[in-house]
Amino acid sequence: MIQVQNLSKDFSLNRKQRKELGDEYKNTKTLRAVDNISFECQPGRIFGLLGPNGAGKTTTLRMVATMLKPTSGSITVSGFDSVTQGQNVREQIGFMTGQTALYDRLTPTEMVKYIADLHGMEKSAFQKRKDHLFQILDMHSFADRRISRLSTGMKQKTSIARTIIHDPQVMIFDEPTAGLDVMTSRAIMDLIRSCREEGKTVIFSTHRMGEVNQVCDDISIIYNGRLFYNNTLDQFKAEMTQATFEDEFIYRVGEA
Amino acid sequence: MNLYIEWGRPKLKFLIIARKEIIDITRDRRTIIMMIVVPLFLIPVLIGTITKISFSQAKKASEKHLKVRFFGQEFAPDLFQAFINMDKVTMLNQIPEDSVESYIQNEYLDAAIYIDSDYQFQIDQNGQAKINIHFKGTDSFGITKDRINGVLKGFENQIVTKRMNRLNLKPEVVKAYNLTYKDVASKQEKFGKIAGGWFPYVFIIFGFMGAMYPAIDLGAGEKERGTLETILSSPASRLDIVLGKFLVVMLAAVLTAFIALAGMAIGIQSIPEIPPEMLVIINEVLSPKTIGLIMTLVLPVAAFFSAVLLGLSVYAKSFKEAQSIMAPLNIVIIFPAVIGTLPGIELNTITALIPVLNVSLASKDIIAGVMDPFLMTEVYVSLFGLAGLAIFWCVKWFNRESTIFRS
Numbered sequence: 001m002i003q004v005q006n007l008s009k010d011f012s013l014n015r016k017q018r019k020e021l022g023d024e025y026k027n028t029k030t031l032r033a034v035d036n037i038s039f040e041c042q043p044g045r046i047f048g049l050l051g052p053n054g055a056g057k058t059t060t061l062r063m064v065a066t067m068l069k070p071t072s073g074s075i076t077v078s079g080f081d082s083v084t085q086g087q088n089v090r091e092q093i094g095f096m097t098g099q100t101a102l103y104d105r106l107t108p109t110e111m112v113k114y115i116a117d118l119h120g121m122e123k124s125a126f127q128k129r130k131d132h133l134f135q136i137l138d139m140h141s142f143a144d145r146r147i148s149r150l151s152t153g154m155k156q157k158t159s160i161a162r163t164i165i166h167d168p169q170v171m172i173f174d175e176p177t178a179g180l181d182v183m184t185s186r187a188i189m190d191l192i193r194s195c196r197e198e199g200k201t202v203i204f205s206t207h208r209m210g211e212v213n214q215v216c217d218d219i220s221i222i223y224n225g226r227l228f229y230n231n232t233l234d235q236f237k238a239e240m241t242q243a244t245f246e247d248e249f250i251y252r253v254g255e256a
Numbered sequence: 257m258n259l260y261i262e263w264g265r266p267k268l269k270f271l272i273i274a275r276k277e278i279i280d281i282t283r284d285r286r287t288i289i290m291m292i293v294v295p296l297f298l299i300p301v302l303i304g305t306i307t308k309i310s311f312s313q314a315k316k317a318s319e320k321h322l323k324v325r326f327f328g329q330e331f332a333p334d335l336f337q338a339f340i341n342m343d344k345v346t347m348l349n350q351i352p353e354d355s356v357e358s359y360i361q362n363e364y365l366d367a368a369i370y371i372d373s374d375y376q377f378q379i380d381q382n383g384q385a386k387i388n389i390h391f392k393g394t395d396s397f398g399i400t401k402d403r404i405n406g407v408l409k410g411f412e413n414q415i416v417t418k419r420m421n422r423l424n425l426k427p428e429v430v431k432a433y434n435l436t437y438k439d440v441a442s443k444q445e446k447f448g449k450i451a452g453g454w455f456p457y458v459f460i461i462f463g464f465m466g467a468m469y470p471a472i473d474l475g476a477g478e479k480e481r482g483t484l485e486t487i488l489s490s491p492a493s494r495l496d497i498v499l500g501k502f503l504v505v506m507l508a509a510v511l512t513a514f515i516a517l518a519g520m521a522i523g524i525q526s527i528p529e530i531p532p533e534m535l536v537i538i539n540e541v542l543s544p545k546t547i548g549l550i551m552t553l554v555l556p557v558a559a560f561f562s563a564v565l566l567g568l569s570v571y572a573k574s575f576k577e578a579q580s581i582m583a584p585l586n587i588v589i590i591f592p593a594v595i596g597t598l599p600g601i602e603l604n605t606i607t608a609l610i611p612v613l614n615v616s617l618a619s620k621d622i623i624a625g626v627m628d629p630f631l632m633t634e635v636y637v638s639l640f641g642l643a644g645l646a647i648f649w650c651v652k653w654f655n656r657e658s659t660i661f662r663s
Binding site: 011012062065066067068069086087090091093095097099101102103104105106110114115117118119120146162172 | 267269272273276279280283284481482483485486487488489490491492493657658660661
């Protein structure tokens with residue numbers, strides 16, 4: 001479970017950044033990327049964090065994954081506080097982005113083993129889990145080939161395997177399908193669904209409304225760092241005034 | 257069998273990270289070229305080529321056939337004869353006087369000797385005969401001047417001896433001192449003071465170069481590939497990550513420095529022109545004890561380089577930016593290292609505190625076998641203190657969100 005309470009994040013701005021942002025930021029020293037947001041992600045449900053580019057989705061997820069420290073507010077992941085118990089939080093999570101984020105000079109086996117070692121997995125547990133994942137992802141044929149020589153699809157499978165090798169209870173997907181083809185995107189969506197079936201807590205950021213409709217149970221919409229919608233997907237559908245999800249999303253963002 | 261599994265299973269996370277980084281960088285062609293190929297093959301080739309060229313140039317110069325124009329042979333026939341009797345010389349007496357300068361300038365002629373008309377009168381009257389010698393001073397070995405001087409000195413000695421006899425004087429009249437020199441410096445000391453500066457220079461430069469590519473790859477490279485988030489979201493702490501990476505960069509720096517030394521040893525051994533007695537001295541000087549002592553200086557300086565380079569690399573947004581940030585540092589490193597090779601610059605209470613320069617000077621003293629315990633302590637305290645500060649800065653820097661996520 002993830003609980004986010006009154007979360008805010010400010011980034012300090014240097015002179016160059018202030019200039020780039022225009023007159024509005026001429027006299028401010030910080031930029032508020034996330035502004036007092038609260039939400040909850042339940043186990044066995046998929047929570048969609050929606051918003052256009054630059055809305056604050058990645059900053060929020062990086063705070064949940066303890067990469068960034070909140071300026072104010074709190075986050076608990078499986079009961080652990082993200083600031084004071086960062087290592088416990090990281091032991092609970094699997095983090096995946098649209099980039100495959102793999103080490104090109106390692107093989108899939110080595111890549112997965114590296115993450116398993118960092119999670120302190122025992123050798124036998126690792127071997128069993130790796131065999132299982134490589135079997136269901138059909139990775140055995142390229143398990144010992146350098147990642148740099150793999151196709152995009154193979155890389156994405158490796159990325160999935162390294163994300164879930166330690167069987168995390170909380171999954172964080174930050175725009176995991178960005179830039180991927182239809183086939184690879186489908187594999188990711190299947191993974192997200194399977195996480196729900198296994199009772200994991202899933203938080204999934206995207207700006208693709210089609211994907212939201214496919215997998216999400218709960219959604220929040222974030223824009224300019226503020227959360228202005230937080231409810232179930234069914235409720236969102238019931239409240240729709242526009243013809244399509246995409247139109248409704250654009251309409252609501254425009255209203256925000 | 258897979259190397260990764262073969263290495264066992266360290267429990268400490270920074271060791272897990274270090275192990276992975278070692279595998280990663282040893283598969284990077286650029287790092288291997290910088291770390292092994294350049295110092296191990298390029299240094300011997302460079303040493304061999306430079307020595308061969310300078311030996312052959314020196315040989316060529318010493319065997320050079322001098323072309324000399326002698327003016328006033330009628331005033332000093334015996335001196336003229338002495339030049340004719342000289343080895344490897346051709347007297348070109350048909351060259352007109354007004355063309356001599358241009359002939360020398362264009363290297364058709366090596367020297368012109370002008371004898372004054374009152375030469376014999378001055379010699380007979382115990383006076384000073386004037387002789388003008390024109391030559392081109394760009395002759396790199398000064399061989400023309402030396403050989404002409406040799407003939408003139410020999411002839412002058414004969415004249416002086418004749419004068420002394422004529423005046424019934426003993427040689428002591430013009431030579432008041434009987435000087436005898438006893439050099440107490442050992443061969444090792446002399447070698448250390450003359451050539452010792454170049455050994456640490458090679459260590460320092462190659463240590464720095466060896467650390468540079470792994471540092472870029474492990475910092476900015478990780479950012480560029482997008483893998484930083486993968487490791488930041490793992491249970492490894494920031495300290496684990498930075499320590500693991502730092503250890504590998506430092507290992508690369510020390511290894512490169514060590515390989516550079518091996519390269520130098522191979523280079524020196526493979527030069528046939530080096531006299532065997534000189535080789536014996538070099539081998540004595542570069543004993544395992546000396547190398548071990550020098551490596552104790554290389555360790556803290558490698559730690560310092562590694563921490564600074566890793567910190568800068570983490571700050572950079574890309575591989576390219578990291579390279580452009582680090583390139584000027586080469587000059588900063590080379591400058592004090594070169595100063596250390598200059599004669600007259602010694603290890604003292606001030607130079608012992610200047611990083612890089614202190615390594616260079618302390619290594620010179622180690623090679624010469626003249627270590628001052630107080631100054632050596634100062635060097636170690638300064639180097640380890642600086643390395644500690646650099647590591648502390650690197651860890652702090654790595655913990656800054658604005659550094660890690662700078663975009």
